[in-house]
Amino acid sequence: LIGVTAAFGLALAMQIDPSDDHLAQAAESLERARPTAVNLGWAIRRAGAHLRGCARSERPAAAFALADVMAREDVECNESLGEHGLALIRAAAERGDGRVSILTHCNAGWLATVDWGTATAPIYKAMQEGIEIEVFVDETRPRNQGASLTAWELSQQGVSHHLIVDNAGGHLMRQGKVDMVIVGADRIAANGDVCNKIGTYLKALAAFDNKVPFHVAAPSSSIDFSLSEGVSIAIEERDPHEVTHISGLDEEGVWRTISVAPAGARALNPGFDVTPARLVSSLITERGVCAASASGLAALYPDHLTIG
Amino acid sequence: LIGVTAAFGLALAMQIDPSDDHLAQAAESLERARPTAVNLGWAIRRAGAHLRGCARSERPAAAFALADVMAREDVECNESLGEHGLALIRAAAERGDGRVSILTHCNAGWLATVDWGTATAPIYKAMQEGIEIEVFVDETRPRNQGASLTAWELSQQGVSHHLIVDNAGGHLMRQGKVDMVIVGADRIAANGDVCNKIGTYLKALAAFDNKVPFHVAAPSSSIDFSLSEGVSIAIEERDPHEVTHISGLDEEGVWRTISVAPAGARALNPGFDVTPARLVSSLITERGVCAASASGLAALYPDHLTIG
Numbered sequence: 351l352i353g354v355t356a357a358f359g360l361a362l363a364m365q366i367d368p369s370d371d372h373l374a375q376a377a378e379s380l381e382r383a384r385p386t387a388v389n390l391g392w393a394i395r396r397a398g399a400h401l402r403g404c405a406r407s408e409r410p411a412a413a414f415a416l417a418d419v420m421a422r423e424d425v426e427c428n429e430s431l432g433e434h435g436l437a438l439i440r441a442a443a444e445r446g447d448g449r450v451s452i453l454t455h456c457n458a459g460w461l462a463t464v465d466w467g468t469a470t471a472p473i474y475k476a477m478q479e480g481i482e483i484e485v486f487v488d489e490t491r492p493r494n495q496g497a498s499l500t501a502w503e504l505s506q507q508g509v510s511h512h513l514i515v516d517n518a519g520g521h522l523m524r525q526g527k528v529d530m531v532i533v534g535a536d537r538i539a540a541n542g543d544v545c546n547k548i549g550t551y552l553k554a555l556a557a558f559d560n561k562v563p564f565h566v567a568a569p570s571s572s573i574d575f576s577l578s579e580g581v582s583i584a585i586e587e588r589d590p591h592e593v594t595h596i597s598g599l600d601e602e603g604v605w606r607t608i609s610v611a612p613a614g615a616r617a618l619n620p621g622f623d624v625t626p627a628r629l630v631s632s633l634i635t636e637r638g639v640c641a642a643s644a645s646g647l648a649a650l651y652p653d654h655l656t657i658g
Numbered sequence: 659l660i661g662v663t664a665a666f667g668l669a670l671a672m673q674i675d676p677s678d679d680h681l682a683q684a685a686e687s688l689e690r691a692r693p694t695a696v697n698l699g700w701a702i703r704r705a706g707a708h709l710r711g712c713a714r715s716e717r718p719a720a721a722f723a724l725a726d727v728m729a730r731e732d733v734e735c736n737e738s739l740g741e742h743g744l745a746l747i748r749a750a751a752e753r754g755d756g757r758v759s760i761l762t763h764c765n766a767g768w769l770a771t772v773d774w775g776t777a778t779a780p781i782y783k784a785m786q787e788g789i790e791i792e793v794f795v796d797e798t799r800p801r802n803q804g805a806s807l808t809a810w811e812l813s814q815q816g817v818s819h820h821l822i823v824d825n826a827g828g829h830l831m832r833q834g835k836v837d838m839v840i841v842g843a844d845r846i847a848a849n850g851d852v853c854n855k856i857g858t859y860l861k862a863l864a865a866f867d868n869k870v871p872f873h874v875a876a877p878s879s880s881i882d883f884s885l886s887e888g889v890s891i892a893i894e895e896r897d898p899h900e901v902t903h904i905s906g907l908d909e910e911g912v913w914r915t916i917s918v919a920p921a922g923a924r925a926l927n928p929g930f931d932v933t934p935a936r937l938v939s940s941l942i943t944e945r946g947v948c949a950a951s952a953s954g955l956a957a958l959y960p961d962h963l964t965i966g
Contacts, residue, residue, distance in 0.1 A: 486926070489901070491799060491823040494918055497902075502920040513925040515799040515901055516824050517857025521893070521931035524859070549825025551832070555863040585829070593797070593823055594805075596904060598916035606916050608906035610802050612810045617821040618794070623829035 353393025353571060354421045356380045360397050361413035368409035373401055386545060386586050386622050388537040388574045393420065427569045428466035430636040435472025435532065435567055436479065438632070438639065442529050442563075443481045450476065450529045453486040453519055456547035457499035458534025458567065468567045469534045470503070472634065477509060485511035486522060490547060492592040492619060516549050520556035531557045532634075535568040542627030542642030543580025548620055554629040566625075566642065567634040573647065575654040580624035590617035661701025661879060662729045664688045668705050669721035676717035681709055694853060694894050694930050696845040696882045701728065735877045736774035738944040743780025743840065743875055744787065746940070746947065750837050750871075751789045758784065758837045761794040761827050764855035765807035766842025766875065776875045777842045778811070780942065785817060793819035794830060798855060800900040800927060824857050828864035839865045840942075843876040850935030850950030851888025856928055862937040874933075874950065875942040881955065883962040888932035898925035 363376035377398045384390050397416055404412045442450045452473060459467035466474060476483055485504055490496035497513055504511045514522070522528050531553055537545040544550070544566050557564035577583065594611040611617065630642035640646035647654075671684035685706045689699050705724055712720045750758045760781060767775035774782060784791055793812055798804035805821055812819045822830070830836050839861055845853040852858070852874050865872035885891065902919040919925065938950035948954035955962075 489799065489918070491797065491825055497919045497923070501923050505920060505923070511924070513901055513919050513923050515856070515927070517799055517855075517860065517931075518926065518928055520859040520863065521856060521928050522926075524932065547825075548823070548829060551828040552825065552860040552864060555828065555867055556860060559863055593821055596906070596916070596918065598904070598918045600914050600916050606908050606914050608904070608908050608914050608916060610797070610904065610906045611805045611821050612813060615805070615809050615813070615821050616819070618826065618830075619823070620826055620829050623825075624832065 352384065352387050353389040354417065354424050356390050356393045357397045357413070357417035357420050360394065360401070361410065361417050364401065364409040364413040368406045370402070373398065373409070384586070385584060386536045387572075389569070389571045392571045396420075424569070425465040427636040428468055428471045431468060431567055431569060431634055432466050432471025432475040434636075434639050435565065435634040436475040438530070438563070438565060438634070439472055439476040439481060439483075440479070443476075446529065449482040449484065451484040451486065451527060453488065453522070453528045453531045453553065454500060455488040455496065455533045455550050455553055456490045457495040457503070459500055459503040467503075468569065469532045470500075472532060472567065473509060474507060477507065483509055485509055486519065486528060487511050487513050488516050488519060488549065488553070489513060490549065491516055492596075494596070495547070516552075519553050523556050523560040523562050528562050530563040530565060532565045532567055535566050535572050536622060537577070537583055538566070538568055538573045538633065539577040539580040539583070540573070540575050540647060541579045541644050542630060542633065542646060544625045544627070544630055544642070545580055545583045545622050546625065548623050551623040551625045554625040558629045563631040564629060565632050565634055566630055570635050570637065570651060573635070573651070573654070575647075575651070580626065583622075583624055585623070586621040588619040588621045590619050593617035593619050660692065660695050661697040662725065662732050664698050664701045665705045665721070665725035665728050668702065668709070669718065669725045672709065672717040672721040676714045678710070681706065681717070692894070693892060694844045695880075697877070697879045700879045704728075732877070733773040735944040736776055736779045739776060739875055739877060739942055740774050740779025740783040742944075742947050743873065743942040744783035746838070746871070746873060746942070747780055747784040747789060747791075748787070751784075754837065757790040757792065759792040759794065759835060761796065761830070761836045761839045761861065762808060763796040763804065763841045763858050763861055764798045765803040765811070767808055767811040775811075776877065777840045778808075780840060780875065781817060782815060785815065791817055793817055794827065794836060795819050795821050796824050796827060796857065796861070797821060798857065799824055800904075802904070803855070824860075827861050831864050831868040831870050836870050838871045838873060840873045840875055843874050843880050844930060845885070845891055846874070846876055846881045846941065847885040847888040847891070848881070848883050848955060849887045849952050850938055850941065850954060852933045852935070852938055852950070853888055853891045853930050854933065856931050859931040859933045862933040866937045871939040872937060873940050873942055874938055878943050878945065878959060881943070881959070881962070883959070888934065891930075891932055893931070894929040896927040896929045898927050901925035901927050
């Protein structure tokens with residue numbers, strides 16, 4: 351999870367200067383790096399509180415020890431989430447011909463989230479169980495995390511997959527080629543609205559229109575119980591250069607950045623969108639699968655009851 | 659229109675060899691080039707019939723003369739279509755604050771279709787009338803016709819616009835930033851189903867979900883009255899290389915092709931999708947605006963009544 355990365359970042363900062371001021375500064379700048387991901391703030395608050403309770407001299411070691419604990423917790427959490435998601439894939443395999451095709455968007459695999467990943471955890475669990483899986487990997491413009499990260503990760507794990515442009519998923523669903531969608535989440539509101547990588551909402555609409563189950567796999571640290579609905583999530587506007595330029599290897603294996611737009615073209619680059627809960631079939635978390643609703647979440651997480 | 663291009667292609671073929679055999683061969687290979695676009699077959703059949711009625715020695719000149727006539731007809735057709743679409747934009751300007759923001763997908767401008775274009779014709783007409791227009795230009799992966807063609811064309815015409823990735827349109831609609839969508843069409847079925855560049859369907863879903871009007875601008879030569887519904891349109895599967903590689907200018911202005919996927923990655927590349935008529939607010943044609951339905955089309959085109 352991105353939160354664990356931040357905990358390691360805080361540990362590095364403590365190695366440089368373990369003062370209270372620097373701890374506060376490092377926490378603030380790490381949290382600002384990705385305002386949409388609630389898990390980031392959660393990890394930083396947890397690590398910050400722990401470190402403020404330690405003597406300055408103990409902070410560097412304590413910070414690394416805590417980050418390590420958090421990474422292990424993450425692996426367990428994602429594995430548990432994977433087991434719960436596996437049940438959904440197994441049921442789809444039993445309903446159909448044994449082969450399950452899954453569309454995913456962006457990267458919510460082990461490259462982003464330590465072992466197992468979130469959206470990928472059920473897929474890897476299904477592979478282990480011998481279920482035949484085919485994954486459609488959304489390219490995920492503008493940063494191409496699907497093409498560059500998810501496709502690579504799946505090939506390392508031996509999972510059969512095809513890369514597609516973000517435009518293609520709706521057509522594949524209309525053709526009956528997609529059995530389910532599984533994506534991750536940057537933040538889930540208390541009512542089940544899901545904030546995730548830009549374009550997720552379009553796939554949720556297509557899934558709904560074609561009666562394809564749309565599942566969101568995320569640990570409970572991504573659920574923001576203080577947020578009554580997704581509409582109030584601030585969406586990060588990113589650098590337009592990400593839209594107008596793209597990087598990759600040329601035929602000689604040289605890393606190049608090319609422009610894909612006319613010189614001087616203006617671009618808009620919202621980083622995330624919010625998928626309303628009504629389009630989400632279920633949330634897959636480390637405690638189990640629930641409906642994307644306040645009551646669904648409250649049943650799994652009674653300890654996080656929101657105040658009405 | 660792509661059909662006019664084909665008429666000029668046939669004229670070039672007649673210059674090389676005006677025989678019946680070569681006429682048939684050239685017509686067939688041109689028609690195979692883009693099986694999804696009905697307008698192409700229409701233009702080739704029209705030019706072919708005309709040329710078969712001419713003496714061989716007259717064919718080269720007759721072919722160019724006909725292509726020229728067809729190009730002029732196209733300009734008139736698109737201008738008329740633009741006038742009808744203008745009425746929709748004008749109404750939106752009067753309902754709102756005078757400024758109209760329009761999202762478009764792919765390129766249906768004058769680069770693809772002689773003067774005016776189809777989806778762009780109403781925009782240029784609105785500009786002439788002094789209506790303030792802002793266009794959101796979908797990049798349109800994998801071939802990036804939005805980024806490379808539409809954005810350039812709009813900048814040449816002085817139309818204010820922003821380039822966005824294909825993933826972003828749904829989010830912008832949720833934010834209330836899009837007043838209408840106007841796209842072109844490769845083929846429209848007799849029931850109003852619209853076959854257009856891959857990804858069009860996803861934007862139609864988002865428009866419907868956000869009550870944003872979704873208009874399709876196309877000349878009647880793109881309407882296939884012989885096709886009862888869009889589901890039977892054969893969708894061209896294109897080269898996976900278009901998905902895994904992308905071309906553009908590097909920082910030194912050198913044209914480069916780079917890979918955006920891991921080596922050996924498999925990709926799927928459907929070229930078009932079908933947007934069901936239920937998601938289309940209206941069809942804008944050279945004869946006027948009509949509902950995307952059999953009765954809507956029959957009212958405007960009683961001469962093309964389909965046999966039930």
